[in-house]
Structures are given as C-alpha cells and as structure tokens.
Amino acid sequence: MYVGQSIQRVDAFDKATGRARFTEDLCPAAAYVAKMYHAEIAHGFVKSFDLEEALRVPGVVKIVTCFDAPDLPFATDGHPWHIGGPHDNMDRHLLNRHIRIYGDEIAAVIAENDVACDQALRAIKVEYEELPFVLHAQDSREDGAPQLFDNKPNNICGESESSWGDFDEVIKEEGLLVFEDEFSVPKVQHSHLELPTCYAYQEGHKMVVVSSTQIPHIVRRVVAQALGLEWGNVRVVKPYIGGGFGNKQDVLFEPHCAWFSSLVGGRCVRLCSTREETFCNTRVRHSYDMKLKTYVRKDGTIVARYLDMWCPQGAYTSHGHGVTENAVGAFMNMYPCQAVKVKAHTIYTNTQPSGAMRGYGFPQVMFAVDSQMESMARAMGIDSIEFRRKNMMNVGFTDDFTKNRVFEDSLSMCIEKGRRFFNYDEKLAQYANQTGDIRRGVGMAIFWYTSGVWPVCVETDTCNMILNQDGSLQLIMAETEIGQGADTVFSQMAADVVGVPVDSVHIVSTQDTDVTPIGMGAYASRQTFIASFSIQQTGSILKDRIIDVAHRLTRMPKKVLDVRNGQIIRTSDGEVLMSLKELSTRSIYNQEQSIQLTAQSTTHVKSNAFNYGCTFAEVEVDIPMCRVNVLNILNVHDAGKLINPALAEAQVHGGMSMALGYGLSEELIHDPKTGRLLNGNLLDYKLLTTMDHPRLSMLHSLRHLNPQPPLAIVPLGSPLLSPVHRQFVMPS
Amino acid sequence: MYVGQSIQRVDAFDKATGRARFTEDLCPAAAYVAKMYHAEIAHGFVKSFDLEEALRVPGVVKIVTCFDAPDLPFATDGHPWHIGGPHDNMDRHLLNRHIRIYGDEIAAVIAENDVACDQALRAIKVEYEELPFVLHAQDSREDGAPQLFDNKPNNICGESESSWGDFDEVIKEEGLLVFEDEFSVPKVQHSHLELPTCYAYQEGHKMVVVSSTQIPHIVRRVVAQALGLEWGNVRVVKPYIGGGFGNKQDVLFEPHCAWFSSLVGGRCVRLCSTREETFCNTRVRHSYDMKLKTYVRKDGTIVARYLDMWCPQGAYTSHGHGVTENAVGAFMNMYPCQAVKVKAHTIYTNTQPSGAMRGYGFPQVMFAVDSQMESMARAMGIDSIEFRRKNMMNVGFTDDFTKNRVFEDSLSMCIEKGRRFFNYDEKLAQYANQTGDIRRGVGMAIFWYTSGVWPVCVETDTCNMILNQDGSLQLIMAETEIGQGADTVFSQMAADVVGVPVDSVHIVSTQDTDVTPIGMGAYASRQTFIASFSIQQTGSILKDRIIDVAHRLTRMPKKVLDVRNGQIIRTSDGEVLMSLKELSTRSIYNQEQSIQLTAQSTTHVKSNAFNYGCTFAEVEVDIPMCRVNVLNILNVHDAGKLINPALAEAQVHGGMSMALGYGLSEELIHDPKTGRLLNGNLLDYKLLTTMDHPRLSMLHSLRHLNPQPPLAIVPLGSPLLSPVHRQFVMPS
Secondary structure (H helix, E strand, C coil): CCCCCCCCCCCHHHHHHCCCCEHHHHCCCCCEEEEEEECCCCCEEEEEEECHHHHCCCCEEEEEECCCCCCCCECCECCCCCCCCCCCCCCECCCCCEECCCCCEEEEEEECCHHHHHHHHHHCEEEEEECCCCCCHHHHHCCCCCCCCCCCHHHEEEEEEEEECCHHHHCCCCCCEEEEEEEEECCCCCCCCCCCEEEEEEECCEEEEEECCCCHHHHHHHHHHHHCCCHHHEEEEECECCCCCCHHHECCCHHHHHHHHHHCCCCCEEEECCHHHHHHHCCECCCEEEEEEEEECCCCCEEEEEEEEEEEEECCCCCHHHHHHHHHHHHHHHCCCCEEEEEEEEEECCCCCECCCCCCCHHHHHHHHHHHHHHHHHHHCCCHHHHHHHHCCCCCCECCCCCCECCCCHHHHHHHHHHHHHCHHHHHHHCCCCCCCEEEEEEEEEEEEECCCCCCCCCEEEEEEEECCCCCEEEEECCCCCCCCHHHHHHHHHHHHHCCCHHHEEECCCEECCCCCCECCCCCCCHHHHHHHHHHHHHHHHHHHHHHHHHHHHCCCHHHEEEECCEEEECCCCEEEEEHHHHHHHHHCCCCCCCCCEEEEEEECCCCCEEEEEEEEEEEEECCCCEEEEEEEEEEEECCCCCCHHHHHHHHHHHHHHHHHHHHCCCCCECCCCCCECCCCCCCCCCCCHHHCCEEEEEECCCCCCCCCCCCCCCCCCCCCCCCCCCCCCCC | CCCCCCCCCCCHHHHHHCCCCEHHHHCCCCCEEEEEEECCCCCEEEEEEECHHHHCCCCEEEEEECCCCCCCCECCECCCCCCCCCCCCCCECCCCCEECCCCCEEEEEEECCHHHHHHHHHHCEEEEEECCCCCCHHHHHCCCCCCCCCCCHHHEEEEEEEEECCHHHHCCCCCCEEEEEEEEECCCCCCCCCCCEEEEEEECCEEEEEECCCCHHHHHHHHHHHHCCCHHHEEEEECECCCCCCHHHECCCHHHHHHHHHHCCCCCEEEECCHHHHHHHCCECCCEEEEEEEEECCCCCEEEEEEEEEEEEECCCCCHHHHHHHHHHHHHHHCCCCEEEEEEEEEECCCCCECCCCCCCHHHHHHHHHHHHHHHHHHHCCCHHHHHHHHCCCCCCECCCCCCECCCCHHHHHHHHHHHHCCHHHHHHHCCCCCCCEEEEEEEEEEEEECCCCCCCCCEEEEEEEECCCCCEEEEECCCCCCCCHHHHHHHHHHHHHCCCHHHEEECCCEECCCCCCECCCCCCCHHHHHHHHHHHHHHHHHHHHHHHHHHHHCCCHHHEEEECCEEEECCCCEEEEEHHHHHHHHHCCCCCCCCCEEEEEEECCCCCEEEEEEEEEEEEECCCCEEEEEEEEEEEECCCCCCHHHHHHHHHHHHHHHHHHHHCCCCCECCCCCCECCCCCCCCCCCCHHHCCEEEEEECCCCCCCCCCCCCCCCCCCCCCCCCCCCCCCC
C-alpha cells in the first residue's frame, strides 16, 4: 500500500531542479504584453481619458478603457455553478468606470513589449469625478455613507442572523457569568510565491487561456460569462503553479487577458501581475471586528454564546458573505451549548475585496473564540484546557447543517498528546509567577474545520484513467496540483486502487479543459477527500476491465484474479500469471478483439470530512519593547488517515508559518486620507521569513509524524535560543 | 446530416490566416539546436573523428558521434506493433558507424543556436574507411556485391513469390498471344510543405517529444524502443502538420531528438531538417524495374500474368518489402485470370531508404500493368477500354487475402462516366491519324486500391467524447489531421451520430499520447474508414447516456427520446423538451446525482474498403523537343460514400498533381561515381508548380462532385491552350 507512506513527491525532481515549467515559462516569446492602468482615487467615476500621448508610444498596439468594456457583469469567486441559482454576485466588469478602490482597473495597454507598455501607462491622463470613500464596515453600513453599488443599499454585501435554541430564554438562567469581549483580525494577503499570470490566444473557435489558477474548469465558465461566449468555446490550461492559498480560487485576470487577445485578432497576449498589483488588485483575507458575549455557569458550563461580527468586505463581492457564513458555522459548532446567536455583517468598503484564504473564515473566529475561552477560564480560576474539553464539540455532536457527526474523541486525543509532548503543564507552572520586563508564557487553542463545499454546492469529480501498453497508467483529473502535493497523493491512491507500482502512475499535472473532464479544483481542503472517492470508483472500473481481459487471456475464473504491483495474480496460490504490461499490450494489439483499457466516471460526493486539532505556543514577551518572540509552536491534528504523512506535515508547517505572520506582523494598512493601500509591497508588508520562524513541530492524533524528543524546557534567564530549524545535511 | 456535405474545414480560418500553430511555432525560443553531421561517402565505416576544433566553437554544448550512440537497434516504419512478431526490421541506430548512404547520420552537434551549430558541423573532421557502393537492385543482389548488413546475405531486404493457379499448365494453352514488356518507375520524394521538425524535453519521468508526425502513438513506441525506455515514459505531442504523404509515417528524427535532450539534462532540444536533408535522409517512394509477361487469347481473354519486379530498397528497411508485397497484391487482383505469378525482390542499395508514399506500391504497378494493357489492346486491334472491362476485377470477385468481395459494378460505372464526360471516343477518333511534329492523344488507365492494414496488422481506435456544459462536444482521438481534412470529417460524423450541430463538435486536433487514447494515425487511407466505426460506436454510447439523463429529467420513456441538432426531442410529436446545453448543465451540477456525460471506447475494425477508379488524360507531344503537355486530366473515383465531397475532391486534385510530377518530371538522380544524390533540393528536383498543371477534373461514380461542362474538344491545329486553372473570383 502506498497510501500512508511518505513517498517522494512526484514533481520533486522537476521542481527542485527548476525544470518544472510554470505559466510564464510557457508563454510564447512573441506574445503581446498587456498591463492595467490603475485609478488614483479610492472612489468616484472616470470622466474622461486623454490617450493621445500614450497612443504615440512606439510599440503600443491598443489602449482600451472602461468606456470600451462590454457590459457583461461577472462574478469572480471560484464556486461550482448552481442550477437555477443562487449564483455568485456578478458585480465585476472587465474595466470599471465606477471606481471603488484606490487602484481599480480602469484602462489597459496592449503593447509589443513591457517597456512600451509601461511608457504608455505613464502617458495616460485621466479626469476623475471624485466621491467620498469609506474604509470601515460599520461606517459603511450607516445611512449617508458613500454608496458603492446602486443595487446594494447600505453597502450590504451580506447580513445574516443564525441561532440555535431560545437565546433570550436561556440567558435568563440565574447565576450565569457573562463575559463580553471584542476581538479584531486584520486584512492580510496570501503572498503566494508565483504572481497571478496568464496568457491567452484564439485557436479555431476557442479562446485559449493558460493561467496560474487553482480552478481551471471554473475559470473556463467565468471567462465565457465575462466575454459572452459559450462555455465550450473557452479552453483553460493550468500548468504547474507556485501557490495560491485561495487567491487563485478567484478568477482574477483571465477574462481580461482573453478579452485583450480578442481585441488583437486572437494574437497571444500575456498579462502578468506585479507583486504590488497582487496586493492591491487581487484578494485578501476577510478581517473582522467581533464582539463576543458568553454566558457560563459557575461550574464552567457554557449555556449561551453570542457573536456580532463585522467585515469590511472591500470593493467587490468575490467570496463575500460566503466566507462570513462559514465563519458563523465555525463559531456555532466549536462549543455547542443550549443557545447560540450570531449576527454577521459583510459590508462593502473601498478596500481590497475579501476572498478565499486558507481556512475560509475559520481562523478568524477560532482566534476570537479561543482567546475568550482562555480569559474566561482564568477569570473563573479553572484550567483552561479542561474548560475547553468540557464545552467543545464532543463525541455524538451532530452538525445541523451537514448532518456530520463526531464519531471519535480525537480532539481530546490531540489535546492530550500535545499537552504531554509540549510539557505544557510543567511550563505553565514554571512561568506562573514571573516579574520583570521580559516574561515567558505558554498557551493553547483548539480548532475544528470541515472540508469541501457540500451541501452548499455540488461536489463532483470526473476521473479518466488510460492504461498504457507498458502497464503504466495515465491519470487525468481536473483536481489541481498547486504546490501542495496533490499529484503525489492522487498517484498513491491510484496505485493502490488499480494495483500498480506508484512509479507506474503518470498523473497528468497540466489540466486542459479540452481534454480533462470536469472537476472543481483546489479549494476548501476538498481535493484529497473528493479525489479519493473519484479515484477509487474509476480505478475499480478499470481494474474490473483488466480482470475481464485477464480472464479472457488466462482462462482463470475472475474471482481468483487480482492485480497487484503491476502483475496479474492468481489469488488462490499467489502465482503471477502475467505482467500488466503483457496484458495491456496483448489487449491493445489483439487481432481477435482489440481493447484499450480505460475508465472514465463521475463521482458525486455527499459528505465532508471534519477535522480537529490544537496548537500550543511558548512565547517570550519583551513588555517595554512590545516585542513578542515565539519560542516554540506545536500543532496537533486529527486529519484522519494521512495519505502522505510528509506532505501532511509540510501542509501544517505552512499553516503554522502563515499563522505566525497573521498573528504577529502582517496587516494591510490604508491611508485614511486617500484610501490608498500603504504597504502593498513585500518591503512594507511584514511577511515572516524563514529566519523569523521558531521551531515548527507537529503531531498527529494517531501517531507521531516527525518523531523527535519532547521540547526541552529552556531554563528561565538563560540566553534566548535562536529558532531551531530542521537542518539539511549535505551528503558527503 | 452533415455527412455528405461539403462543409468548410474546421481549421480553415486558422490555416488561412496563419494563426494555426505548427511544431516550430510552439518550440520554446530558449531550446538548444541540434543538427546532424552527414557522411561524405556512400558506403564504408567511420574510423575516427577529430572534434577538437568543433568543440571550441562558442555556443557548442555537446557533440556526439556514432561511437556514443547506444546499441539499441530500432525500426522506423509506422506500423502497429505485433504481439510476438513478426516485427518490423530493427536496423537503425541513432548514429551509424557503418555508413550505408551518402549523407548517413554519423554525428550530431547540440548548440545554443543555429550559427554555432553550423560552425561546429563545418569544423568536424572525419576519417573514413571507404567501401564500394551499389545503387541498383539487381547489381546489389549479385554475389560479390558490397554487403550492407552482416545478417542480410545478398542484400535481400525481402523476396517473395506469389501465385494463383497452375501457371505452367495454364500457359500451355494453344494459340495464346504472349506480351512481354518492361517498365520502370523512378524514386521520388514526398516533398511535403513542412519539413520534418521536432523538439524534445524531459518532464518528470517522461521524455516529451513534440513532432510533425502522422503517427504519434507509434512514434511513442519507437522512441521508447530506441532509447530503451518504457513506452509509458515517452509522451508524444502532434500539433498541426503541413503534409506527410507517408514520409511522416516513418519515425524519422524523434528518437534522435529525445536522445539529444537526454544528453543535456532533459533540456529542450530542437531538431529541424532542411529540405536537402529531407531529400537525402528521410524516405522516398519505392522505384521498380518491372518485367511483365501476359498471356492472352485472341478474343482478348487474359489467361495468365507474370511479373518480375525489382526494387532498390535503399540503405535501411523502413517499410521495405511491405510496400512491394502490397504492390504484388495490387498486381494480382487488378486483372484476375486463371494463373498469376509474381516474383518480387526488394534489395538493399546505397540510396535513400524507400518508405511509405501515397498509394504504398499501387501506383507503380498500376502504371506498368495498364501501360501494357493499352499496348496489348492496340497490338490485338481491340478497344482498350473494352479489353480492360473484360478482364478487370468485376462483380463477384473475392480477394483471397482480405476476403473482400466486389459487390458493385462501380469500376465500370466510373469508366463509362469518364468516357462520356471526357469525350473520349470523339477525341480518340479525331486524334487517330495525325502527322507532324506535334501530335495529340488521349489515354486512360484504371486502378483499384484497398484501405487500411487489416488483416496484416490490427486496426484499432479508441475514441473519447466529453460533453461540455454548453452541449458542445470534445472529440478526442489519436487519428491525425495532417492537412487532409481529417478533423473536419470526424467532426461531421460525430455531429451526426450524437445529434449536435457540427459547430458544437470541438475536435482536439493536437494529439498528446498522455491524454489521447490509442489510435494508429494517418496512413493507408485508413482514417476516415476506421474512425467512422469508432465515432459511431463511441457516439452511440454517449447518446445512450444522454437519453438516460433525458429520461431522468423529463420522465419520458427512453424510446420516444432522441437528440437532434443539440436538442432533446420527443419523437412522437417532435416537441423540443430541452436543449442539450440545459441537459448537460443540469446533469453536471445536479445536487441529486452529478454526472458528466462522457464516453470512451475501443473499436476494432476487421474490414477494408476497396475502391476503384480511372484516369483519362489528353496530351500533346512535341516529338522533336521531347516535350509532353498534359492538356486535360480527369479522374473518376468510386470512393464509396463521400463524407465531405469538397475535401474528397481536394484529395483527388492532390493525387493528380503528384501523379503528374511523378509521370513527367520528378526523379531522384545519383552520381554513379560517388553515390551522392545529385538533385536533392527544390531547384534541381523538378516538382511541378501550380503553373505547370493542366485543368484537373474529377468525377465520382455516384454523382458529379464539381459540376462543370464536359471538356471541349480543342480543334487540332489551334494554338495550344495554356492550362486552365480553376479561377477564384474575388467578391466585389
């Protein structure tokens, strides 16, 4: 069995050597270059352009403005389509006359090369009609605030009230302690390594878009919708991509690029965003101002919870209130109790649109809820871990919405394992009574998460497998490798299901909607889960067909035939009857009945995978300097069966790394006078480097992933340890 | 029904505008360049190389010689694999120490650019051990002739004797007239527009080769065999190609290119042949010296036929004796009689290897046989057409080998139709008694042909169809568009089978062995025939699946449901129940049961299509000047049901054009002193231009394809008409 083994990534060699080809590597050298012209006001209208000088720049092919853009609104968030709706909010145009954000795309230059493009952009002159702008959610919700959309009164992107139980009754119980706290989380950006990049050209009936995206089939739909084409007349190709984290679960610039190509006779046009554009013009994580009110009995039983949360959505909808609703669900299920009430507001503001980002609303709420849990426990003088365990979603809990039920006490197991490994109790005791400017402490928080988008959207995946003559397997799926290792785990699963060595699985990493059947792509932690069903089903069909041919060629009864490790086996005595290579070759070139063994089928998944975990951290705080140093961080997961533990560990490392930046240093800041993003670049936006990381440790509730000694207790007063990194030892 | 209509080619716009992308258009600009070093002797061995100066050329990356080439012999002819053999003769190495042809590939340079490559090639020094060479088949068959291969005594590539009846008995009949004649046909080259071009690079486990080939799946196999790789570790991509005519049914330089890439760490290497290399180092049509002996009764009944044919195969096997055997079959069936005997010899010579070329042996033999028929008829004083009709393969004839039977008297219909249209009898009478230096005449010849390679090889094709959300169809097959219009006729057939508008069929023109299931490619006039079964079968499966979903969505009984013109129809009253677009979208995004409608199946074809026809020509001969002017040429075909009459007509025009060059001006000539090809370039090799063509007319036995008035009889003595071309009238 390959599932469960930390086999080497199938793309390791190509990615380590630089041989792997990404979108920009593939773009023809002769492609035209397109770049966007960005508005220099935060809210208002374009009155007019003066393009005279820009058009005179040698090498400029075409300049288009918002006055040229077709009136075909489209939505950018990467969700499966719904039959009959509700559809995503279609509020984007290719270029905007109504400017809703400082940097909004209002015109574009297509030129023969980058230099001409840049020169022309500098030469464009614009006359604006400026309007007041608004940056904060609650301000924007007020009557009289600047209105971003005609059809969205009070700038409401989404507002919802959700509840369980009779809140007003429950809170009447006598003797309840009431805790009221406010928490805020900032807007942050995904900061994936590879910038949004695409190129487009016309081929036959088809507009072809090659793009760094997580969701090729959804990009195909949105490009078609934005350009008024039939969906089948768009072809999207996704090469290797250098990270997305949800930002590339939006359709960012593919429709623009396709439109530009259509304006120059279908010639190839490339559109690569800069890092600054990525900060300003793509998506960010939803920030929230959260007010929590929790009603607790003196014995530590929570009876009612209330949350009022406000999100400054930004200038366009993208994933909008969908993320907020996911956060609401995260809040409600985390600590089930008699009554829960949530009011959630997602309000348009003149800032970067909030979209999908790793966790999709969960991390924001988890932070607020578990911060309050800690302070409530301390206020009540009870052990904060026990307080959590008493109230958290325990075995037997059933989610009202998905009907998923908690079957195992694995969250408790995670907590226990982490507590021991981290020496939590010892450290807690040791750090109990410190004085002085520099002090240390330990803390922990728990989380849950649910994968996939069912039952909100359809979870469908069509898989195609083709057996080669040498007994190796082409595995063709629309589920995308985006750097996370998807191709590797899919290959492991396919090898086990069909019964071939994993080296014999050739996964087709480049999705091409012309030949790749439909699947939805990388988001919502859905792929490994969904693809497992899809690979299982299609692989089983293929295996049945292999057994049919084996039966014909060997005359053995089907029920004693199996495929193992690329061999046809007689199970009764383990005899190898022939290799899969021989079988496949004989099947294809058979003069009696030629059959190429293939299988293609759609799997519809109607469940999600819940998962849980907790994080322990040890920090040192320099109180006068306001400096926080994370000394150690430990993440303990129950992620179910790990297909490839090393890749799972890498995912958690990445998650911890992003969380550290999110918690300590990252925040998008806007100029209150102009609305302009002040730190939209990697100099001013403080992303952690590897040097800023503490030792990242992780455990799995079922077993250790990275066996290492429990974390040592660093004696207080000893010099601060520098962060411990995994060391790579060069072979001698 | 689209089948039968002359719809516009699906690739017309892209090809007419230059937007279509061929192999060279796709090659990355940063690719290394590889070029071959060609031997300057016709036969011998390489003793040594002096590469010192060549290696000093700036930009040279690597120089490889025959001493570096792996000892993995491979065959180049594009046939399906046979299980257990017989296999094609594996007599090629990537580079040859034993030089068998003037120009043989003995070394190669890989460099950063073309200039460096050329400079290095010029700087290479070679020491040869020269051997005598041989250019003619019968000389080469002699004892004591130079030997090309150790394991091929007397240079025999293939020799066979075939017969019907008791020849020696039959010819004893008294009163038989015996006609003995000799005919020769020259070696000619395909002269396709796009030269052999490929580039290769390593990606993951795979060696990727992008190539201008007719046979991507066969190229995959041969590259693997030549490099000692598993077949599944090779990926071949075939973009649009600019003609092949059988030359690209050989695996020409793809293994070399892949090898070169493997020598430079998998980096992309491009290998483009020049026109001169294409003449010298690719393939040519088999030339034959044919001795015919025919035994005829005085009433014009042929009783016995004998043929002795000799082919100077050239330096390597390629399609070798396979073509000769096909020619033997062509000879035997053409005029069935009591006894037939053929001796056929395909003998290695130090000339260009003979491979597949349009007709695969048939044209050579048809020319000889029908030339003799004409002269025999004249000698006997009988009408040559009636002489043919009396003896040719008529209704009821069954081919012993394929078991195909002649069901229709369509060859007679062709002859009759052509005779009337061409005013053959009037012209014959008019030209009967000319004198003077310039005279005119008419003649005709008949032919038959059989498509496909069954029962020699397997005829298999796997087709994949994917229904898009908009009701359009992705059609994915390994059968290749090589300029002949295959994509168009496949689209027509698929549209009819599934029931969608032809514009809704998106044929994937680029084969990619990673995602395109197995099919054998363009050769032996097999594709339209084989693909028709394949598309029919797979399309029917898809349509059944569509009807299943339609039944589920409409609750109508399946037997009253049909798909027509992209609509789901209730056949009882013709009511449109829903569009295929709606059905497909609702099927994929269905929250109850999501299904993407696809179908993928293998079709095994065990029949061939016989076809027949005749050609009439009117010529004017300037006897002292030895100048022949073809005034008119008419081709009448029974090609069965024409899928796209305009494309069929274009095929026949192309065939006539190539035949005119073959008959009048083309011939590869070798220097008897050095063995060097003397006219291997388009200046000295006399290919006809459009200006050299007469009016090309064609008819189909079933109906006129290009209705036009019968050809006028040009009065004798009137000034010679310049060739009449079809006129393109510009729209005003």
